[in-house]
Structure formats: C-alpha cells, structure tokens
Amino acid sequence: MTMEEKAKLGVSLQVLPPEKLGQLIQILKKRATDIPQEGDEIELDIEELDSETLWKLDHFVTNYRKMASKIKRQGFIQNLSTPPRNLPPLMEMGSAEKRVRKGGMQEKRM
Numbered sequence: 862m863t864m865e866e867k868a869k870l871g872v873s874l875q876v877l878p879p880e881k882l883g884q885l886i887q888i889l890k891k892r893a894t895d896i897p898q899e900g901d902e903i904e905l906d907i908e909e910l911d912s913e914t915l916w917k918l919d920h921f922v923t924n925y926r927k928m929a930s931k932i933k934r935q936g937f938i939q940n941l942s943t944p945p946r947n948l949p950p951l952m953e954m955g956s957a958e959k960r961v962r963k964g965g966m967q968e969k970r971m
Contacts, residue, residue, distance in 0.1 A: 862915045867907050870915065873922040874905070881925055888917050 862870070877885060886903065889896055892914040896903055907915065 862912060862919070866919070867915065870919050870922065871907050873926070874918065877922070877925065884921065885918070888921060889914070892917065 874885065886896075889903075889905070892911070896905070910918075
C-alpha cells in the first residue's frame, strides 16, 4: 500500500461512526495481537501494520462507504417519491390564468 493510500485509509478510519468501531477492532485483533489502548481510545500506527491488515481495513472502509452511499441514495429517492404533507392540493389553472402567467401582462378573466 502506498503512502497516499495509507493516508486516505487513516482519514477514513477516523471518520467511521462509533457503531462500526467494534468491527474495526475485530479486524485488528485478528491480525495484530498487541494493540495499545488507553481507556476508550486505541492508538493505531498504520505504518506498523502489515499489508494484509491494511488491505482488510481498506476493504472494510470501502464496503461501509458503499453501503452508506446506497442508503443515502435510497432515502433521497424515497423522499422524492413521497409527496410533501400539509400542502394544499394543486388545482388546474384555467386557460386565462395560463395566459396571464405566460405573458405576465393580461388580466385574469372570470
């Protein structure tokens, strides 16, 4: 893994949500036996991890980001397909109203 890839991985690991940290720790414990921990924090030196562990972490982060993106897209699509609430129903405009809006100068006829 290149230095640039390691840097991106480090940033990605720092922004993982708390609910994903358990899985992250499991990956690390399977691969590295000595993980320095102070209270709730784990100090991780990416430079000291072997390539296989780095790629497993990268795979984990990539899968999480894909899943999060998919959920976000699905929520966005669902929001677009759901009509807004508490808005009055739209009424069809008559032909005179259409002309007024289109030209902007005519008076509304009844």
